[in-house]
Amino acid sequence: MRNSVPSVLALIAAVVVTQIGESRAQEYPTKPIRFLVGNAPGGGTDIVARLTAQRMSETLGRPVIVDNRPGATGVVASMLVAKAPPDGYSIQIVSRSSHAIAPALQSDLPYHPVRDFAAVSLLVTSPNMLLVHPSVPSNTVKELVTYAKARPGTLAYGSSGVGSVGHMAAELFQVVTDTRFTHVPYKGAAPSVNDLLSGRIQLMFIGPTLVPHVKSKKLKALAMGGSKRLASLDEVPTFAEAGYPDVDAAQWYGVVTTAGTPKAAIDRLNREIVSAIQRAEVRDKLLEIGFDPTTCTPQEFARIIRDDLARWQKVVKTAGIRPE
Numbered sequence: 594m595r596n597s598v599p600s601v602l603a604l605i606a607a608v609v610v611t612q613i614g615e616s617r618a619q620e621y622p623t624k625p626i627r628f629l630v631g632n633a634p635g636g637g638t639d640i641v642a643r644l645t646a647q648r649m650s651e652t653l654g655r656p657v658i659v660d661n662r663p664g665a666t667g668v669v670a671s672m673l674v675a676k677a678p679p680d681g682y683s684i685q686i687v688s689r690s691s692h693a694i695a696p697a698l699q700s701d702l703p704y705h706p707v708r709d710f711a712a713v714s715l716l717v718t719s720p721n722m723l724l725v726h727p728s729v730p731s732n733t734v735k736e737l738v739t740y741a742k743a744r745p746g747t748l749a750y751g752s753s754g755v756g757s758v759g760h761m762a763a764e765l766f767q768v769v770t771d772t773r774f775t776h777v778p779y780k781g782a783a784p785s786v787n788d789l790l791s792g793r794i795q796l797m798f799i800g801p802t803l804v805p806h807v808k809s810k811k812l813k814a815l816a817m818g819g820s821k822r823l824a825s826l827d828e829v830p831t832f833a834e835a836g837y838p839d840v841d842a843a844q845w846y847g848v849v850t851t852a853g854t855p856k857a858a859i860d861r862l863n864r865e866i867v868s869a870i871q872r873a874e875v876r877d878k879l880l881e882i883g884f885d886p887t888t889c890t891p892q893e894f895a896r897i898i899r900d901d902l903a904r905w906q907k908v909v910k911t912a913g914i915r916p917e
Contacts, residue, residue, distance in 0.1 A: 621681055621858045625656040629674055629685040631667030637882065641717055641846055642686045644878060648869035667691035668702065675709040679851045681858030684713065688846045690758055692898050697905035698756050698914065706902055710849040711859055712895035714866045717884035720819040721762050721842035722829070724803060724812045725796045726789060734816050734835040737796075741772040749775045751785035751794040755914075759785075761905060762798035762818070762842035764912045769839045798842050801825070801883040818842030819885070845887070847894050859891050 628646045632638045639661065646657040662670040670685055671692075677683035692706040704710075723734065729748070731737035741748055752760035755778050767773060777794050779785040786803065788794045790811055804825050807814045816835040817823055832840040848866055850859065867888045869875060876886045889897075908914075 621855075621861055622653055622655045624682060625658055626653070626681070627683050628657050628659050629670040629683065630659055630661045631663060631670035631685070631687075631691060632661065633663045634661050637719075637884070638686055638688065638846060640882065641879065641884060644875050645686075645716060645848075645866060645869050648872055648875060649865045652865055652868060667695065668704075671704055671706075671710075674849065674851055675704040677851045679711075679853030679855075681850055681854045681862060684848050684850045684862065685710075686716065686846055687849050689844050689901060690756075692849070693901035693905050694756060694758065694761050696902055697909045707895075707899050709852050710898075711852050711854045712891050712898060713848040713850055713859055714863045714891065715845060715847040715887050715889045715894050715897065716866065716870060717846050717879055718819055718887045719800050719844045719846075719884050720817040720823060720831075721758060721798045721800055721844060722803070722807075722817040722823075722826075723766070723796065723798055723815045723832075723842070724789065724807070725815060726792045726794075727810070727813060728792050729795050729813070731815070732813065734832070734837055737815060738770045738772055741770075741774065745773040746775055748796060749777050749794040750796045750798070751777045751779055751788055752797070753782040753785060754778050754780065758842075758844050759798045761908065761914075762840075763796075764914060765842065765908050766798070766837075766840050768908055768911050769837060800844065804883075816840075821885075824880075845897070846884075847897075849894075849898075863891055 628642055630639050630642045643659050646659050649657045662673060667687065674683050674685040696702055696706045725731060725737065729737070731740050750763045752763065754760065760776065760778065763774065763776065782799065785797060789797050790806065801823055803812060806812045807826060814826060814829045816830055816832045818832060818841055820831065822829060822831060832838065832842065850862065870886045870888050879886050
């Protein structure tokens with residue numbers, strides 16, 4: 594009987610500790626939440642984060658403070674969240690670039706995009722379009738593939754840099770279609786767009802910001818990534834509709850927090866994010882700037898990150914890409 598006393602006390606202690614932990618998680622949040630952004634203020638990622646943070650602050654009753662920490666394709670911000678206490682008070686907006694493409698390219702990153710983070714939810718997606726200069730005599734993806742196969746390496750595509758979504762989308766396209774183009778990396782999107790408009794390069798994978806140039810016939814849009822057509826260009830098919838379902842060239846943005854964060858805190862964050870993105874004024878603003886509001890469960894987002902990382906690792910290996 595005496596020997597059973599310590600075990601009973603240990604059991605009671607464990608139950609009490611569990612109840613305290615659950616109580617604290619249910620009370621979350623009790624202080625401001627830091628929302629890290631790995632980009633400078635004013636860009637698309639920052640705008641999405643600020644729209645979301647503003648609405649979350651209103652419904653949570655605690656400030657959600659956007660903290661811009663640009664540098665090294667989001668590495669600076671990611672390190673701060675990966676090393677933060679696992680309590681849900683440090684969250685980060687991440688993208689396919691920061692949590693799938695960059696880790697696939699750089700095996701020496703000081704964090705792991707799956708092990709060191711807890712997924713919360715997707716926020717938005719943004720389709721990458723395949724644009725070609727009017728001098729290219731192709732009006733469909735299949736016509737471009739046929740044209741390119743007859744001239745391996747002669748067509749040049751631009752990107753905003755090695756490892757950018759535009760670069761990796763083009764590499765994926767070449768792997769899927771067995772074509773070969775010449776990559777011309779630029780320091781940013783603006784100079785690459787200028788050269789595409791002038792015909793110095795022949796094609797690009799880029800977001801919906803160039804829709805006005807397509808409408809004015811200065812560029813041709815052959816297809817777009819994502820699961821549905823862009824409302825402002827409803828005549829342009831998705832890659833799946835064009836016959837190339839394996840070319841998924843859409844960017845995504847979502848929220849993660851530190852690995853080990855209590856499930857109750859993650860679930861609360863997920864509910865507030867979904868509620869924020871579903872607000873009519875938020876959805877309208879996001880659609881206006883070219884983003885498609887897209888939320889999901891923490892489990893679904895974790896699977897997206899994991900599968901996307903594996904996919905881009907395969908593309909990097911097959912294409913023999915090396916970071917610069």
